[in-house]
Amino acid sequence: MDIHTNMEKEAVPAMKKRIRMTVAYDGTNYHGWQQQNNGITIEEELNRHLSELLEEPIQVIGGSRTDAGVHAMGNVAVFDTRSRMPARKVSYALNQKLPKDIRVQKSEEVPADWHPRHCESRKTYEYRIYRAEFPMPVKRLYSYFTYHALDVRRMREAAAYLEGEHDFKSFCQTGAQVESTVRTIYSLWVEEQGADLVIRVCGNGFLYNMVRIIAGTLIEVGQGKREPESMPEILAAGKRSAAGPTAPAHGLMLIKYEWLD
Amino acid sequence: MDIHTNMEKEAVPAMKKRIRMTVAYDGTNYHGWQQQNNGITIEEELNRHLSELLEEPIQVIGGSRTDAGVHAMGNVAVFDTRSRMPARKVSYALNQKLPKDIRVQKSEEVPADWHPRHCESRKTYEYRIYRAEFPMPVKRLYSYFTYHALDVRRMREAAAYLEGEHDFKSFCQTGAQVESTVRTIYSLWVEEQGADLVIRVCGNGFLYNMVRIIAGTLIEVGQGKREPESMPEILAAGKRSAAGPTAPAHGLMLIKYEWLD
Structure with missing residues (x-):
């Protein structure tokens, strides 16, 4: 154990990075994508489990805000994090936490200004x-x-x-x-x-x-x-x-x- | 209203007939086909709703006794009844009562000795x-x-x-x-x-x-x-x-x- 190196690592916060995920879900039991008050949503589940996994408050931006009951094999969500977890590893780790009717299919780093709804x-x-x-x-x-x-x-x-x-x-x-x-x-x-x-x-x-x-x-x-x-x-x-x-x-x-x- | 005719009808019981149904179900929420003590089964649902519909105790005989969690698009069930309901109408009437994860696809009369497991x-x-x-x-x-x-x-x-x-x-x-x-x-x-x-x-x-x-x-x-x-x-x-x-x-x-x- 190199304690000195560990301390140095903690002193310098990791660079913020933007991660894009391909998200699949069975919409049957959700009140759609977008966070709201009258029922659980896909966005809410992603935020909650990502925040727990990466130990910082995470807020995803969705590509398509699907309605209650609509399914997806490939919706998209991006978020920013200072976590040192490699982007590709997020899918594996997050899928261990998510309910069975939501599964990340892919996770990768994208440029900091990439936004799913502001690009062709x-x-x-x-x-x-x-x-x-x-x-x-x-x-x-x-x-x-x-x-x-x-x-x-x-x-x-x-x-x-x-x-x-x-x-x-x-x-x-x-x-x-x-x-x-x-x-x-x-x-x-x-x-x-x-x-x-x-x-x-x-x-x-x-x-x-x-x-x-x-x-x-x-x-x-x-x-x-x-x-x-x-x-x-x-x-x-x-x-x-x-x-x-x-x-x-x-x-x-x-x-x-x-x-x- | 011809009361006399109705009384005559009640006096003469209808002939017993054997009805064969093609049964489809999503096995996710059932403990298989066969009646048992530790959970609800397809057979039990059919018996309960048929008995209610035909106003006599009905006991179906299944073709394949599928396990818990197994699905079917075309299992078979036969039963005997004295009901005057035409065989073909049973599917329509029963589907109004059954839960959404069980649906009869067809109902028809078969010979009285026909048994799904005793024939080629x-x-x-x-x-x-x-x-x-x-x-x-x-x-x-x-x-x-x-x-x-x-x-x-x-x-x-x-x-x-x-x-x-x-x-x-x-x-x-x-x-x-x-x-x-x-x-x-x-x-x-x-x-x-x-x-x-x-x-x-x-x-x-x-x-x-x-x-x-x-x-x-x-x-x-x-x-x-x-x-x-x-x-x-x-x-x-x-x-x-x-x-x-x-x-x-x-x-x-x-x-x-x-x-x-």
Whole structure:
């Protein structure tokens, strides 16, 4: 034991560093990402266990503030720390503490000014629909069940109108405060996987409830309640009431978050 | 209201009929299929809700008595009733009463002597393994997580030795009371589905824990702890200790049950 060296180490505080984590979770038992008063959240669990692990108060910044019940395979969180723990080791150590329905998939150091919401990024979400006469218990937490027939060809036609850069104000929950409601959807596919129908959407950003409102609108098109050709009118209307219902949260999963840096 | 007709109906009891149901469930919160004292079971839930629905004591006979934590998309249960409810309607009415993690997929009348375990049948099970550095929360309830590399080619070689008719005594949990330990495996495939590895087995019947012991043994082969060529020796040994460990229950799903009638 070199006591002298240890004392020197303690005297000089470690440099502050920023760590980025890829975070996966089952949203079933959480009141969404963001800290609030009426139930436990993903953010709260991360803050609590990181603070305990690194022995300093930690406050993460989330990439996507997912709603209650929404799942993620690849959300992102960054935080600053003076801990000497190597960035890569944080995932292993933190996963020992977190509840089983939250798991860090990766942890790495990023530049001190890197912020998940202030840089160009691409997010991919999937909305999963299970089509059958009766619900399937093992699918109930991760897909929206419907016994209605859905015309997939019509849904694909409608989806094509939403690709590209548009003002998605009609697909944004009212009350959300954002500077601009213009977003770009790089791709919006409707894919059949057996009895599952998966709406996969990739874009540079999504407004509050936007993916769930797109899913709810495409479902109505699939049921014949709306025409695929009505999508441009919905976009042009610029009001929430023009679009379809907000599909239930548990069918939605944030698949991945990518940065162009 | 034709009171006279109603009275006549009550005077003549309905014919007894046998109803077969296809039952799906998430085994996470159950102590398996079979009624017991230390926890709630699938059988118990079915009996309780059927008795309430049909207003007579109902006792189902199960096709496969799955263990605690094992899931099913297509287990089978039959029961006798004098209720006038049409067989097909039972599924709809019962699903209104059952908890969300149990759902009847189909109900139909069968001959009075039909018994799920006394007729030629074919059962298909899947054992799902998720391979990654860290567990994925949304997969945790329905697959076995491993960070060990698995050599799929070796697992397939080993699997081929187990296909066909064999005495599977080495792959049967000790203590199980059965007349014969000879079973026929029609097919045993190891399939890659992205990060998931699925062991799919179809046979005329399975001994207690047989699929989980096959999975545990194939996993050891995949890890290089056993040779594919050692399968014939394991079969020949005729003792449980010759095979690998029993893989955890939550990775197992009874996919379907078919009859040759």
